[in-house]
Amino acid sequence: MNKAITDGIVFMPPQFAGGLEVWSSGDGTPGADTYEDALNAAFVPADQDFGGALELQKADTVQKLRYMGETPLLPGCYLRVRARVKAISGNLPSVRIAGWAGGAGGAHVTGVAETGPAVALSSYGQVVEVSAIVGAGARTGVDMVWGTEALYGHFGLDLTGPSGGVVRIDDLVIEDVTHVFLRDMISLVDVRDYGAQVDGVTDDTAAFELADAAAAGREVLVPAGSYYLADSVTFQNRVRFEGSVVMPEDKILGLTKNFDLPAYIDAFDDDEELAFKKAFQALLNTAGHETLDLGGRLIGVRAPIDMQAALANRTFFNQRRVIRNGQFSIFSGPAWDTEIVTSQARYSPNDAKRLTGVANVANVPVGALVEGNGVGREVYVRAKNPATQSLELSAPLYDADGTQVFTFKRFKYILDFSGFDDLGRFTLSDIEIQCSGECSGILLPPQGSGFALRDCFITRPKDRGITSHGEGCQGMLIDRCQFLSNESPLAAVDRQSIALNANANDVKLRNNRAVHFRHFAVVGGSSTILTGNHWFQGDTLQNSPRMAGLLLTRTNNRGTINGNYVDNSFIEWSNEHDQAPEFSNEFSFSQLSVTDNTFLASHVASWFNYIVVKPHGAGHFLNGLTVTGNSFRIIGTPIERVEGIDTSFADLDYNRFQNVTFRDNMFNNVIRTVASPITIEHTQTTPAQAWTVDAGPRLPFNAWVQGVDAVLAAGPLRDDSNAIVYATPYYQAKQGPDNDQAVLRWEGELKGTVMVTVRIDDPF
Template sequence: MNKAITEGVVLMPPVFAEGLDVWSSGDGTPGSDTYDGAVNAAFVSADQDFAGCLELQKTETTQQLRHMGKTPLIPGCYLQITVRIKALSGALPTVRIAGWAGKSGGHVGGLSETAAAVTLSSYGEVVELRAIVGSGDRGGVDMVWGMAAEYGYFGIDLTGANGGVVRIDDIEITDVTSIFLRDMLSQVDVRDYGARGDGVTDDSAAFAAADADADGRRLFVPAGSYYLAETVTLEAEVAFEGTVSMPADKMLLLTKSFDLPHYIAAFGNEELGFKKAFQALLNNADHESLDMGGRKVTVTAPIDMQAAVPNKSSYSTRRVIRNGQLEASAGAGWSTDVVTSKATYSLSSSKTLSNVTNVANVSVGALVEGVGVGREVYVTDKRNGAQEITLSAPLYDAVGTQTFTFRDFKYMLDFSGFTNLSKFSLSDVEVQCEGLCSGLRLAATGVAFHLRDCFISRPKDRGVTSIGTGCQGMLIDRCQFLSDENAEDVADRSSIALNANANDVKLRNNRAEKFRHFAVLAGSNSVVTGNHFFQGDGVSDGVRTGGLVLTASYCSSTLTSNYVDNCFIEWTNEHDSTPDFVSGFSFSALSIADNIFLSGDVAPWFSYIVIKPHGSGHYLNGVNVTGNMFRSINGTIDRAERVDTSFADLDFTRFKNVTFAGNTYHAVSSQVMNPLRVRHKESSTAKTWTVEAGGELPFEARARGVDGIVALDAVKTGSGDTVHDLPYVELEQGARGDMVKLVWSEAVKGEVAVSLRIDT
C-alpha cells in the first residue's frame, strides 16, 4: 500500500501553504470556523525547522486544529497521523492528536477520539507526535473506532494555559496497515528473529525464537535458503516459501504441519523431503503416521530408510506411512549387484556359510543362489573378519564347498539397515517400480509389519522381500501386486511378489498377476484367505508355476477362499538342511478349503496341489482338502493333485488323518476323494473280489483302510442262496497298493459299496 494513497483514496491533507480555509478551529465538520483570516493564526513561509508551517496562538481552553477533508476509514486499514510542533513563546501547552469520527448521518459517539497528550517542555525544541487510528483493537492503535466510523476529521488539540505561541509543520496522514500485516495474517516471519536465509548462516536459533513467539500464529519462511545446523522443533504451523538445508543427522520436527507436502516445501526436493519426514516420524511422539497428502515422489535411487534416521537402528512403536505414491526414475543406482564367491556349507551350522571368499563385497540382504539352495534364501548378516555369512534358511543339499552367487536387488524402500523394525505400516501407498527396481525390503527382525490397501506395481525382481524374521506376524491386506512380466511366458518369469521366513503371516484379500510366484512362505501358522493370484500365458498346453509356495513341511496353515488361477499350491521342504525324514510330523497341519482353482490351456499333467518332498520318508499327517472347486478349461487335466518326484516320493504307507472331500471337479479326469466310495460289482461267483480305486485316491496313494462295506443287493452263491456274513479285507493290493481284496467265506457274486482310505 502507498503511504499517502490507499486504494485510490488520497489520505494526505494539503500543506498549509495552500491556504487555511480547509483547516477548522472546531471539529472539522462542514460549516465550522476556519483559521482563514483568524487573528491567532498565520502561515509562515520560512522556518529553520519546518520550512512552510502554521503559527498558532492558543486562545481557547482546548484549541482545536482539524483538516476539514473527510479521511475515509477502510475496514482493515490503519492510518497514522504525524505532527511535528515546537513552542515559540508564552505558556507551554499540552499537545495531543485528535479526531472526529463520522458516518452517514452524523457523529459516532462512544469512541476514543484523542491520543496520549504530550506537554511541551522548552522553546524551539521540535516534538514529533504520532497516533494510529483503525478498526481493530491491535497493539499500538491509539484510537480504535471499529466498523461504525466511515471517515474522520483529524488534527491536534492544544490544552493547558492560554497565550502560548507554537509552530506546526504540515500534518501527515499515512497508511501503516503493513505494520499490522503479521497480526492480520496471524503470521510470524523468521526474518524478524534474525534468520538470514543465505544458505550459510546457522538460522536454527532464529527459527526456534520465531516459533516460541508465534503463540498460535503461523510461522512464515520467506524466499531464501536457510541453513539449520541443529535439530529444530517447530510447534507452530509453518508456511514455506523458502527452503531449508541441514545435516543428515539433524531433524526438522514440524509438529503442527506434519505431512509430506510441508517437508517437500521445506527442503525443495521430493525425495529429500520424504527422507526427512520419515526421520521425523520416528523421532516425534506426537504423530503416529506420515500423511503423504496424495503426493507422488520421484525416487532416483534406493532409499535406505535406516540411513535416513541415523539415530535409530531399531524401532518398535507403531508408525504408518499413508496416502501417496513413490515412482522410480531411471538411473544407475538401480542396477543389481552380483557377486560370486566360494564358500563352505556344513550341517553342523545349517544357517552359516564359512570360508567365504570376497565376503566384504557380499551385501546383507542379497539373494543366495547355488546348487542345493532353496528359493528365497537371503544373506541376513555377515562377519568379514571371520569370513562367515548368516543365511535366512538352511540349504537342503549344499554340503561342501562350491561357488555361490549373491544378487543384491535394489529396492525402492529398503528397511534392511534396521536390526529390528516392528509395528510399521504402509497404507494406501503405491510403489511404482516401473520395471527398474524392487519394492520393499524388510528389516532383519521385527514383528507385525503391515501392508494394507497398497499397490506394488511392476517390480523388477521382488515386490516385498523378507531377508530374515522381520516378517514375523506380517499382515498384507487388500493389496495389488502388478507384475512387470505380463508379456513374458510363464517359463521365462523370475519375479516374486513376496516372501516370508517367519511364522504367523496373514495374506488377506490381495490380488497378484503374472509373477513367477505370488508368495513363498517358509514359516508356519500362516493364514492365506481371499486372495486372487493368476499366472497364465498364451502358450498352448503351457507350463505353470506355483502361485503359493509353502516351504515348511509342518506348516500349520490355512488356505481358504482364494482364487488360484492358472497356477498351483506347491508344498515343499526345500529349506530343511536334512531333507530326509527322521523325526517330527512330516508334511502336516495344512488345510486347503473352499478355494476356486481354475486353469486354461495347460498341459494334461498340470495339477492344482503339488507336494514336492526334497528327501525320502515323508508322508502326509493331518491334511484337509475340502470344499474346493477344481476346473480346467480348454482341455482336460489328469488330476487336481500330485506328488512332484523330482527329488523323492512320499511314503504312502504312513499317511495319517487325511481328508479330501466335498470338492467339485470339472474337466479333471481323476476326481479324487478320501475316503473314496467305490461301487464294485462281481458278476461271477468268486471267493475273493478285487476292488480298484481307479486312480481316484488322492496323490495316487495306497488303499490303507476300509471304513465300510455295504451290500447294494443280495450277495448270493452260485446256487442262488443269499450269504449274510461279511468278508474280511486285504489292504494295499496290486502293484501300486491302491486295491483291496474282499475275501468271503465262499464264492459269491453281487454288488457292494466300499469306502477306501489312504490313511489310518
C-alpha cells in the same frame, strides 16, 4: 482481515440496475455530471455474459466512469477494484481501473497514482477483466499507493485510446484484500523478526526456536529465502514454509502441528526425496504423531532409500508407526542396477544357516539373493561377518554340503529397511510403489514383527515386490494390496519376478491380487493364513507349462489356504529350505488345510496339477492334509488329475499317510476325480470268497488303500445256489501291484453289490 466481515463496512458500489444517477462521467465528486439520461450510456438488462450491464460509447479522449459514493480507505486496509468489460462495436479502446483520492474535508489528494494498468481490447465479444489494488502502503502488488492522507475514493474505470467504440461493463467489484499484505493481521510470527539471517549459512536454529516460543498458538512464517539449521528444531506451533531450510542429515525437523509430507516438501525446497527422509526421521523420533500422511504426493526417487540411514540415530524401533497416502516413483539410472558378486564358500548342514570361508566376504551385500547348487528358492544373505569370513542366511540349503562358488544378487529396492536391526509394528497404507520395471519394491528389516501393508500397489517390480531376508516378516499382514508384474507379455516359464516371500511364522495374506509373476508368494514359515487372494499367471501359449503361484517350503506347515482364486498356477508344497531333506523323526508334510478355493486354468498340458507335493529327500509322508470344498476347472484339453507328487528328488512313503481328507471337491474337465475317503460301488457277478475292489485311479496322489471304513451291501448277497446270505467280510488293504486295491474276504463264495469306503491314510 476483512473489514466487510469484521466491521460491517460496505465497499461494494451499487449495481447499474439500480440507476445511473450515482455513476459519474467525471471524477465522481459532488456536482459532477452523471450518466443518467446521457446519450452515450444505457443500462442493458440481459447481456449473455454479464446479465445486467452498462453499455457505454467512448466520446471523450478519456471516458471516465466513477462511483459517486465515497468508498472508505481505512488504515492498513487494501482494496482490489475490478471490472469485466467487452467491446461491442466500433473502435477498440483500452481499459484501466481508476479513482479519485479524497482527503479530509473533501480535498483532492494529489501526487498519488490514480490509475491502474491498462488492458487493450483486441476483439469484439471477448470478456476482459481489469483490476488494480489500492492502499496506503508501497507493497509489492499495490497498483495505486495513496498513503495515509487519502481517506476515501471515488472508484471506477477509464476508457482510453480511439473514440467511437461501444463497450459493455459488468458491475464494479470492490473487495478487501488486506490479508495478502498484512501477515500480523492473520496471526503470523516471522522468523526474521527473531534474528533469522536468510543467507543459508548463518545458524538460524535459535531464531526459529524463539519465533516458535513467541507464536503461542499462532502460525510461524518462514519467508522466502534459505535458512541453515545446525541443530534439531521442533515446532510446537503450525509453521508455514515459503522459504527452505538446510540442515545436517542427523538433525531432526519436527512439525508437531502440521506433520505431513507437503509441509516437509515446502521446508526442503521441493526436494521430495529429501523431504520424505526428514519426515520419516521425525516420525520415528517424536512422540506427538504416529502417522506420516504423504498428502497424496508423488515422490520421485533417484536411488534406493536407506530407511535406517534416513533415521540416522537408531537401528531399533518397535512402536506403531504408519506411512500413508502417496506414491513412490523412480528416476532411471545406474543406482537401480543389480549388484552381482560370485564367491567361493563352504556350507555344512550342521550349521544350517551359515556359509563359512567366504572369499571376498566384504563385497557380498546384505540382502542379496543366494544362488548355487542345492540352494532353494528365495534364500538371502541376512548378515555378514568379515572378521570370521562368514555369511548368515535366511534359510538352510537342502543339498549344498561342501565347497562351491555361489552367486549373490543384490536387487535394489525403493524402500530398503535392511539397515535396521529390529523394526516392528510398521505399516504402509494406501501407497503405490511404482518400480517402472527397473527396481524392486520393499526390502524388509532382518528382524521385527507386525510389518503391515494395506491397500497398497506394488507396480511393475523388476525382480521382487516384497523381500524378507530374515525374520522381519514375523506376523506380517498384507491386506487388500495389488502386485502388478512387469513381465505380463512373457511366457509363464520365462518370468523371473516374485511378488513376495516370507521366512517367519504367522504371516497373513488377505484379499490381495497378483498378476503375471513367476510366483505370487514363497512362504517358508508356519501358521500362514491365505484367504481371499487372487493370483493369476497365465500366458497366451497353448498347452503350456504353468508355474507355482504359492510355494510352501515348511513341512510342518500349520497353514490355512481358504477362499482364494488360484488362476493358471498351482500350489507347491516342498521342503527345499530343510538342511536335512530326508525324513528324520519329524512331523513330515503335515497340518495344511486347502479349503473352498477356486482353481481355474486354461489350455494347459494334460499332466498339469493344481496341488503338488515335492519332497527333496526320501522317507517323507503326508501327516495332516485337508483338501475340501474346492472347485477345480480346466478350460481346453482336460487334465489327468488335480493333484500329484513331483518325484524329481524323492517320492513319498505312502505306507505312512495319516490324517488325510480329500473330499467334497468339484471337478470340471478333469479325467480322474479323486477323493479320500471315497465310496466305491463294487459288483461281484460270479460267486467268490475274495472280492478285489480296485480304487487306484480315484485315490489322491495315486496313493495306497490303507484302510476300509465301511462295507454296505447294496441289495442281497447270494451264494452259488442263489440263496440270500447274511455275512460280514474282513478286508485286506494295500493289495495289488500298486497297493491301490482292497480285498474283501467272506466266509464262503458270494456274489452281489457292495458300497466300499476306502481311504489312503492309516485309520489308526
